[in-house]
Amino acid sequence: MSAPYIVTISSDKGGVGKTTLATNLAIYLKALHEDLPVTLLSFDNHFSVDQMFRINRKSAQGDVGSLFTGSNPDNLVEIGEYGVQFIPSSDQMHILRRELDDPTALARALAKSSLTGIVVIDTRPDLDIFTQSALYVADRVIVPVKDAPSMDNCQHIYDFFDFHSLSRRPLRILPCLVDKRIRYNGPFSDPYQLLKAYAINRGYRCMEGYIAKSPKVESLNTNPEGKIYPVLTHGRNTEVHVQMTHIARQVYLGSIDTDVRRLDEYRMDMAHSEEEHQSAYEKRRNSLITGCLICGNPLVEKERIGPAGYFAQSSDQKISGFIEEECFNSLVFRYFYGAKRTVEAHNPIWDLFRESAQRSYFLLQRAPHTRNFYQQKLSFYRFDDDGLEVSHKIIELQEFEKRLLSKERSDLFPLLERTLFDNQGRLGDTFLLLRKVSSDLPEEIFYEQNFATFTRIMAKVSTQLP
Ligand SMILES: Nc1ncnc2c1ncn2[C@@H]1O[C@H](COP(=O)(O)OP(=O)(O)O)[C@@H](O)[C@H]1O
Ligand SMILES: [Mg+2]
Structure with a gap:
């Protein structure tokens, strides 16, 4: 017809x-x-x-x-x-x-x-x-x-x-x-x-x-x-x-x-752009690391993704995957609020963080002027919904000083190993951008509009980095 x-x-x-x-x-x-x-x-x-x-x-x-x-x-x-x-x-x-x-x-x-x-x-x-x-x-x-x-x-x-x-x-x-x-x-x-x-x-x-x-x-x-x-x-x-x-x-x-x-x-x-969207979507989905980037629990399966709390992608777009919500939250708390590894159930600061995390982007990158392998430092940034910097903290990767793990390894290491470290455990020039996702439907992040926003913010925050 x-x-x-x-x-x-x-x-x-x-x-x-x-x-x-x-x-x-x-x-x-x-x-x-x-x-x-x-x-x-x-x-x-x-x-x-x-x-x-x-x-x-x-x-x-x-x-x-x-x-x-x-x-x-x-x-x-x-x-x-x-x-x-x-x-x-x-x-x-x-x-x-x-x-x-x-x-x-x-x-x-x-x-x-x-x-x-x-x-x-x-x-x-x-x-x-x-x-x-x-x-x-x-x-x-x-x-x-x-x-x-x-x-x-x-x-x-x-x-x-x-x-x-x-x-x-x-x-x-x-x-x-x-x-x-x-x-x-x-x-x-x-x-x-x-x-x-x-x-x-x-x-x-x-x-x-x-x-x-x-x-x-x-x-x-x-x-x-x-x-x-x-x-x-x-x-x-x-x-x-x-x-x-x-x-x-x-x-x-x-x-x-x-x-x-x-x-x-x-x-x-x-019909053509529908096809293109579909294939771009599949491509994004198929190139994911399958386990939680921190604890390794399987998250990405054929039919569904989850339960995941955050999506992460490296700035060179070679690495992307999801993180369980509590894995990332504990990480943030350990480095920003000095919290214990375990999550306290009814801490109002937690609730506050969870709420504001919805409107944030997080970024991990080697801190400026820290190329020396034995003094590696990591910059941890937080940006708002529009990609403007809210806070910045430098974390020392102490565990690496001796190459001996005196303490319990932090959650940061498996995350960096899966994302930013090269195979010698060095941080390169790429950064990792993280975004809270809907726990019901984490793959929503790959929908055309959402992914375009993510990509736009990635470009925007990269211009603000040293
Ligand atoms: N061929 C025509 N000869 C004389 N009057 C016309 C003719 N076509 C339209 N009109 C009159 O001109 C006026 C405007 O016409 P109309 O079709 O409503 O224009 P428009 O939709 O562009 O505003 C109306 O009063 C209509 O009756
Ligand atoms: Mg008219």
Whole structure:
């Protein structure tokens, strides 16, 4: 099943005939090809679409706003007049607008749907996030312009395409509300000729033809019944009828001419990046040391990881693994709070530490100027959630002075042996970064977003080290 062909009507200017074009285009497309599914939606906060197409009262499934909050478009589509389907408009767009910033949100929603045929999207005269979303998925963008200033505004739409590295191929200018009674002296004899010349001069491509200004068309939405009538049914003897037919035919031909539709492309990109994420995830997971980096208890198994408290990775990314929570906590306590090896059950400092550890990164590295093997020292840093240094302590690796373990070996040694020591027991230049993980799902750290954060913090803290 092929993705729908998506036509977005957009311009930065109001009152250029966007809504009139969008609603009538849907009707003309349907009239041209009875079997073609045509779906119309509007991101504007007026209810022209609903007024024009609604047959029954709204069933409370949702509206165009729901597209941005995870609803499948299939559940939002209403069967409307003239055989056109529509998704009801929303009066909550101004609220949603504040929460959204991702122009791919609509593509994501439509990618879930089983819509086919042609989807026509009417937008607000503003490059807000809804308009951006509609531009992002469009196979065809029609930009109605009625004068030179509205032509200047087109640049913002072109810039949007460039900014997102989208092909400009879908973009077309359409002169609208053209008053043919106006005549000019000189090479461009009327407003249409003039607008076309402007467009060509700026490198914009145009639809064939234009939409004339017609008092009859204007009157179709100013009547005592408060209804909006289509040109097809109520303006058949106007030139706009002929012009709309011509525009609809071009749109239809464009749709059968497009081999790979934008939404197909988006679906392929999604599948591809899904695959990439998956393989990056597997790679991270498969290169782990399997035991706790301190006590050696098995933590990383085929089906699950845990129970683990911390994730650790070396800065050269060669070593990574997990540590049991209490192993690391005892370590921290021994060196920072002078605590005994065993954990006291109800020590408030412990609770405090556990709580703040959630928002910390820990870092181990050879202390500056301590290359001498017999005086190895370790820097132990703590950073906050944003990767800014909170504390720094230097630990002497006394046990190494004599190479004889007079005391009980500290937990630090097995950790360093598994991570930072070379095979002679020397600290190199790499550091080890540790982060608290969710004990229920330690592998969460490998999810795209989380791992990106971890990597970003690793880069950030490394710039603060001596
Ligand atoms: N071809 C036309 N001839 C005359 N008036 C038109 C035509 N197309 C639209 N209008 C009128 O122009 C006004 C703005 O049109 P509309 O489609 O709402 O523009 P937009 O959606 O860009 O704000 C409306 O009053 C509409 O009736
Ligand atoms: Mg409008």
